[in-house]
Amino acid sequence: MSRMSVELGTEESRLAALCALAQQTRELMDAVALTDVGEDDLTAAHAALTAVNERLRSVLRQTPQPFEIAPDGTLRHLGNAVTGGANPHALPLLIEVRDGGVRAEVVFRPLHEGPPGAVHGGISAMILDHLLGQAVAAAGSAGMTGTLTVRYRRPVPYGTPLVATAEYTRTEGRKTWAEGRISLPDGESLVEATGLFITPSAWIGA
Numbered sequence: 001m002s003r004m005s006v007e008l009g010t011e012e013s014r015l016a017a018l019c020a021l022a023q024q025t026r027e028l029m030d031a032v033a034l035t036d037v038g039e040d041d042l043t044a045a046h047a048a049l050t051a052v053n054e055r056l057r058s059v060l061r062q063t064p065q066p067f068e069i070a071p072d073g074t075l076r077h078l079g080n081a082v083t084g085g086a087n088p089h090a091l092p093l094l095i096e097v098r099d100g101g102v103r104a105e106v107v108f109r110p111l112h113e114g115p116p117g118a119v120h121g122g123i124s125a126m127i128l129d130h131l132l133g134q135a136v137a138a139a140g141s142a143g144m145t146g147t148l149t150v151r152y153r154r155p156v157p158y159g160t161p162l163v164a165t166a167e168y169t170r171t172e173g174r175k176t177w178a179e180g181r182i183s184l185p186d187g188e189s190l191v192e193a194t195g196l197f198i199t200p201s202a203w204i205g206a
C-alpha cells in the first residue's frame, strides 16, 4: 500500500483514483478530437473503450459527486462541470477567492472549438457563469443564475493561457449582480459578462 493511500484513507484514496481516471478521460477526449490514425486503430480503440465503459457502468451512482467538506475543511464539488476534478467535462478550473472577487487561470483546448480555431461561445459563457456565481457566493449571497449577459469582443483562442475573473457588484434583497471577463495575460478583454443571481426562496424559506 502506498504512503498516500494510508494518509488519505480508503474513500479519499478512491476519490483520488476517480480524479486520475477523469484526467485520463479528458486526455482521451482530446485525443479523440485530434486523432488522425487509420480506421483499424479507430476500430480497435472503439472496442477497447466499449469494454472500459461496460466495466465502469457495472456500478453507477444516481448523481455525480456531491458538494462536501473535504478533509482539509474546504468546500469541494468533485462532480461539478466546471471545477470538479472527478468530472471529465470540467477543465477543471481552480478558482482563487480574493478581495471582492474570484480569479482562475484557464487554458482551453481544441476540444472546446466552436468557430474554426477558436473556443465555442457557450463554453466561454459557462466559465463566466460559474465565475460570477462563485463571486456572489464569496460575497455571501449564493444563488442560481437568473440572467447572464455575454459580450464577445474577440475570438477566444485555445492553447493559450488566459485569465478569468469576476467580481460581486451589488445586492437588492435576494438578487445579487456580478460581472466578469476572460482576458489575455496582458489584460485585453476577450469576453465580458454580467449576471443576476437569485437566492432561491426555497434556500432561505422565504
Ligand SMILES: CCCCCCCCCC(=O)SCCNC(=O)CCNC(=O)[C@H](O)C(C)(C)COP(=O)(O)OP(=O)(O)OC[C@H]1O[C@@H](n2cnc3c(N)ncnc32)[C@H](O)[C@@H]1OP(=O)(O)O
Pocket (backbone or CB within 6 Å): 129, 130, 131, 132, 133, 134, 137, 142, 143, 144, 145, 146, 147, 174, 175, 196, 198, 199, 200, 201, 202
Ligand atoms: C459555492 C457555490 C458556487 C457555485 C457557483 C455555480 C455557478 C453556476 C450557477 C448556475 O449555472 S445555476 C443554473 C442556471 N440557473 C437556473 O437553473 C435557475 C432556474 N430558475 C430558478 O431556479 C428560479 O427561477 C430562481 C431561483 C432563479 C428564482 O426562483 P424564486 O422562486 O426563488 O424567485 P421568485 O420567482 O420568487 O422571484 C424573485 C424575484 O426574482 C425575479 N426573478 C426570478 N427569476 C428571474 C430570472 N430568471 N431573471 C430575472 N429575474 C428573475 C422575480 O421577478 C422576482 O423579482 P421581484 O422580487 O422584483 O418581483
